[in-house]
Amino acid sequence: MNTELSPKYDPSAVETQAYRVWMEEGCFHADPARPGEAYSIVIPPPNVTGALHLGHAINATLQDILVRQHRMRGFNTLWIPGIDHAGIATQAVVEKQLKEQENKTRHDVGREGLVERIWKWKEQYGSRILEQLKRIGASCDWERTRFTLDDMCARAVRETFFKLFRDGLIYRGKRLVNWDTFLQTSISDDEIYHETVKTNLWHIRYEIVGKGAECAESAESTETTENKAGDERNSHETEQKPNLAKKDFSAPSAASALSAQSSNLEGELSSSRPSHMVVATTRPETLLADTAVAVHSQDARWNWAIGKSVRLPLTGRLIPIIADDILVDPKFGTGVVKVTPAHDPNDYAVWQRHQGQADAIDIFNLLTPDGRINSERPEWGKYAGLKRDAASKLVVEDLKSAGLLEKEEPYETQVGHSDRSKTPIEPYLSDQWFVKMAPLAEPALQAVREGKIKFHPERHAQQYLSWLGEKRDWPVSRQLWWGHRIPVWTKEVEAGDEFKKGATARRGKAAILQAKHGDVLEENGQVWGFARGLFSTETGKGYHAIALQGLDAETERILESDGYIQDPDVLDTWFSSALWPHSTLGWPQLTAELAKYYPTSVLVTGRDIITLWVARMVMMGMYNMGAANATTDDAGRITGVSPVQGARGVEEPRVAKDQSNPHGRDARDTVKGGTALNTTANFEIAESAPRGTMDDAGRITGVSPVPGARGVEESRLPNHQSNPHGRDARDTAEGARATASRLGLPFLDVAINPTILDGKGERMSKSKGNGVDPVDIIDSYGADALRFTLTKMATETQDARMPVKRDAAGRNTSEKFDEGRNFCNKLWNACRFALSNLENVRPTEDGATASNSSCKMDGATGSLADRWIVSRFNHAVGECDQALAAYRFDAYAKACYDFFWRDFCDWYVEAIKPAMKDPARAGQTGQVLATVLDGALRLMHPMVPFITETVWWRLNDVRPTRGLPSRLECTASPRLVLAAWPKLGPRDEAAERVFPKLQEIISAIRTLRNDHKVNTRQVVVVHFKADDDFSRDMEANREMIELLATCTLRAISADAAKIPNAAVASAGGCEIFVEGLIDPNAQKQRLAREVEEKTRLVDSLTSRLDNPAYTAKAPAQLVQQTRAQLTAAQADLAKAMEAIREL
């Protein structure tokens, strides 16, 4: 290979070649059999909905930095790439395309047709995404690329669903869900965004109807029994009671109604009990499905009416007036709330709360799946079939003509919209599968609370904890066609619960009908399914449901030929994402990869999916991989599968809880607000815990490692389980890994990468049009430039703003990448220069040994510059190590930048030019140059891999042996990607003390030259007045000073005489006189500035020292330092003032 570096840096040539070599040589491929501690990362799989933008690019870059650095550090490193099928999002995109291009809906093309189209989309965008990642330079193990919908993931999904199903953690229930009427599927809370919508608040009159005609009497009794507090107001009410009954309900005058209402609001002096209640709503059409109105039990305006009814407008149906102190805020509005359980989450909660109580209320589903008023109730006849807006309009009109519309006022409200279809969502009552969260969430909370998993920056743990702490059950079914189909087959059972009586007389799949509720189904000792009885409150029918454990087309066929039907729904896309860290490694098979690389080392992701994804991965990782299912060695590696303890171990803790709950209600199954799930709408019969036993014989592969008692116990009882040793097992890396492995944690660290915003502070996204395609940036700036800039932006302050503008080609771009490009260009050219110097110099003949002995870097004979740059390099190594260990990528980039550009290019390379031309010294300095260049390339490689790799090849050609093996590790490696990470070496304090002083005086001379407008090439004559030590240092480095300051040193001594007509400066603790620079004005200006500065400093230091508290309380060393500073500053000031006087 010709390794010569082209004079002009051409990113695309460099990138193409380097990446091809890495791929051809399998540099990214991980082999679990190879030695080395494991370091593994799974990529957050990008959605296959479209191409990647800069948000993905920064995420990939940061992971690649970690992966490359650890690979160089000798870890057995694996980075798994992959893509997410992104269920609803992808289907929505394809459906939209279908509509736009062919004007068809999914129903026109059918399930298979649509899924086929989505697969095509997936092929197209999936490969585009992988291509983008490669262009960025991601060093993923492409042989292990996964897709959340591939067979490997599918097996993990089946296994997990099966386990949850068997363990009673999955149930089917009627729930009020967020319904996307366009896509006709439920969506999770997280897929909703709110938009402010201008609408009206309609005040509607509901006529109060007593039980029979005896309103007054019943009112009285209500008061006496229920009102213990609020006597004052009650006395009003009691006195006013007689006026109540006689009212014309049908058409009260507006005036009287208004006055009645307003006085009611004040709760005083109302002359009569109102004949009606006024409720306000933004959704008048939902009143059709009202099943109650609620008031606060302590609200004297209304509590007398509790137990009475109101006549529902337009339908005439009577609905009860109930008390609900949670729903109703008596201070808000009229104090009366209409209750539409099937169409409002709060109202649904009311319905739940009142279930089984004396004041239980009804629930009617109002809508059809496509968002129209349904025709389930005859009373809705006129409105049935109307969509939201039409129904609303008509209802309002009808209310108006019936005189029941009290008023109509403009109102702004937040309306939930589906993130996928961008249409308003409707609360909708439907059958869904749910995962119980409480038992899964608790251990996941614990893992973070106890620091087993650490967030970086730490504060992000809070979001995780607060979300998981709610333990809201997870609705996992989606009425979609793109995704993992729910692996449950059901068959109606005629005699209601016949399935419960079945017997497993025969083994084998033919015996499924005999399987009874709670049976583990097996054949030849191989478990294949689990049976459960379901009961539908809606149809009143019983169902036999079987969840399959694995992917087995044959079994599915048998089931289906037996009349079983697979559930049509698919799983929430996050279900498969939640398994990602272990499913990609082969689980449920116990693969070598799983044993070696799980738990993964770190998850790098954006903060927006901490709840959606991170939390669920922890839960499912712990559930599937936790504890007793595998034994581990001391380092936490899985060494084998322990005998599966069977379902019993899992059951026991659960059974204990269930016993208190004989009706199958699950008190743990709560929704927000502490309301227990009402279980009469729950399909599941769970009167006994699953009872299956699992055969542990004959399991080789393909059978799940089932969590045994221990893991589950731990997770169930976390609060009793304070760390007995009082110390965090993370004290050692090995301990951390062992703990994580035992608990099944998917990763040890979570590093949150910044969100990329545009110049206006808006989140970058395709749909907003402010998204930037990383490939566009790579095309115009280069991948390394992209990576450098993104790395530098990866600060702890999360939002990274990036002004975006449009380039000539109409692509989005950003000037932010100039910095990265400049850096890469500098890097290229500096390397080219260094290498051309090295080419011209013979390396010391006998290689490392000779050079090692001839170059005494920490002795006195090496040049100051040589010793200094090695020390600076070691400083940089320390900075980089520290930064990367703390996930401070910006600090890593800065350390590289400062070292390479400022120290190496600006000073070292300039300083050694004469030495490299001098055959007597070039050998030695060449070794240092080669060695430091070697180290710098290693240090920067994770961030800018292409350019460093390319230069590395050239360096290997030019200098196969660098020298200085004792300082910098120089293990021969033909490929930088596989070379060793630099070791932290010692600093050279003397060199780092003296060199900066030389820098100072050089800068001072340069400044004088500039101030006096001396021509760049004109050599000036300089005298120094300096102490003996520094005089010696300057003398020793005369060549460097003269070169870098373009000057000749005339006199250097402690008593150098003042030179007439010389420009004067002081720096590095000495006085500098530059001959022949006569520009009194410039000189005056400069001295005046210096006097001002020094005066300020002297004042500041003086006042500090004058403060007795300071000298008494501040550290002595600091005080001493301050004194020394003051002395120096005073001396400087005196000199400057004297110089002014002499002008």
Next chain:
RNA sequence: GGGCGAUUAACUCAGCGGUUAGAGUACCUGCCUUACACGCAGGGAGUCGGGGGUUCAAAUCCCUCAUCGCCCACCA
């Protein structure tokens, strides 16, 4: 309503108890000094959002106000 974060040079951001607050970009001056003009040398530029407090010492810690952003909940 609850939580988190931000506010530092014209712009984008570091710094998070201790010298005269830094970088990149932009700007000004001079240089095409044969590695690099995507560069070199030099320079100007900030009462660290306002107010209070703690401390010998505050950009840094605490309180408060203002503005902006994000997350969660909710608005009948």
